[in-house]
Amino acid sequence: xxxxxxxxxxxxxxxxxxxxxxxxxxxxxxxxxxxxxxxxxxxxxxxxxxxxxxxxxxxxxxxxxxxxxxxxxxxxxxxxxxxxxxxxxxxxxxxxxxxxxxxxxxxxxxxxxxxxxxxxxxxxxxxxxxxxxxxxxxxxxxxxxxxxxxxxxxxxxxxxxxxxxxxxxxxxxxxxxxxxxxxxxxxxxxxxxxxxxxxxxxxxxxxxxxxxxxxxxxxxxxxxxxxxxxxxxxxxxxxxxxxxxxxxxxxxxxxxxxxxxxxxxxxxxxxx
Numbered sequence: 001x002x003x004x005x006x007x008x009x010x011x012x013x014x015x016x017x018x019x020x021x022x023x024x025x026x027x028x029x030x031x032x033x034x035x036x037x038x039x040x041x042x043x044x045x046x047x048x049x050x051x052x053x054x055x056x057x058x059x060x061x062x063x064x065x066x067x068x069x070x071x072x073x074x075x076x077x078x079x080x081x082x083x084x085x086x087x088x089x090x091x092x093x094x095x096x097x098x099x100x101x102x103x104x105x106x107x108x109x110x111x112x113x114x115x116x117x118x119x120x121x122x123x124x125x126x127x128x129x130x131x132x133x134x135x136x137x138x139x140x141x142x143x144x145x146x147x148x149x150x151x152x153x154x155x156x157x158x159x160x161x162x163x164x165x166x167x168x169x170x171x172x173x174x175x176x177x178x179x180x181x182x183x184x185x186x187x188x189x190x191x192x193x194x195x196x197x198x199x200x201x202x203x204x205x206x207x208x209x210x211x212x213x214x215x216x217x218x219x220x221x222x223x224x225x226x227x228x229x230x231x232x233x234x235x236x237x238x239x240x241x242x243x244x245x246x247x248x249x250x251x252x253x254x255x256x257x258x259x260x261x262x263x264x265x266x267x268x269x270x271x272x
Contacts, residue, residue, distance in 0.1 A: 019090075028047070028067075028078075032136055039075060061078075065081065088128055122240075124240045126239070128236055128237075135220065135229060138240065139227070142174065144174060145174055146175050146220070146251065147218065147219070147221075148218065148220075148254070176255075179205075179254065180205060180206075180207055181207065181209075205264040208262070219229060227239065
């Protein structure tokens with residue numbers, strides 16, 4: 001419905017409607033605020049709104065406490081009251097908002113979606129040989145380590161640090177399994193490591209045909225983490241992917257290869 005052209009403050013209607021007044025209620029109330037008490041008939045004529053509509057909407061204004069009936073002789077008129085009653089409505093809305101905020105905070109804690117372990121992961125890239133050492137150091141915080149060796153470990157990190165790592169594995173009683181290439185270089189290096197460190201058990205290392213080990217680098221699986229070590233020229237890099245499901249898949253693959261891999265002691269020309 002178009003508002004009457006006599007209305008001087010159209011913004012008032014928008015604010016009144018925020019407190020639940022209809023367009024017609026707002027027009028009637030605004031009109032009465034700026035005029036003395038009037039009859040329904042006169043309001044209808046001046047606002048050009050049907051009398052039945054004026055009557056119905058004035059009843060609602062009476063219920064909301066924004067107008068009152070006054071009597072002059074036998075005539076019944078309507079008179080506007082100050083909008084102080086709207087303060088009660090404001091307080092109720094503020095309380096409702098406060099209650100909703102409390103309900104929201106409760107529901108936020110009570111209705112948390114179950115995390116999807118397949119989608120939640122953390123990827124960390126560690127550069128340089130210090131980064132590689134960080135990967136191996138983190139692995140010492142686990143109870144078991146599975147390692148694919150498709151790279152000369154001496155290339156990935158200094159052999160002195162490798163000795164420290166192996167000793168850490170032994171001291172912390174971490175279960176260690178290594179799958180390496182069954183080539184001559186691997187056998188020579190394995191013998192060197194076992195003789196120097198005296199911390200390896202021969203059944204901790206198994207050999208596999210290079211064609212079956214596609215990884216080009218070192219891969220470690222430990223504590224829900226899959227880590228990779230790469231060396232290219234003088235550049236070394238370690239990458240950690242923390243995701244229990246991802247690590248679990250790689251653990252299953254490792255276990256399958258472990259079952260079919262050849263024990264190291266069977267390939268050595270002589271036992272150290």
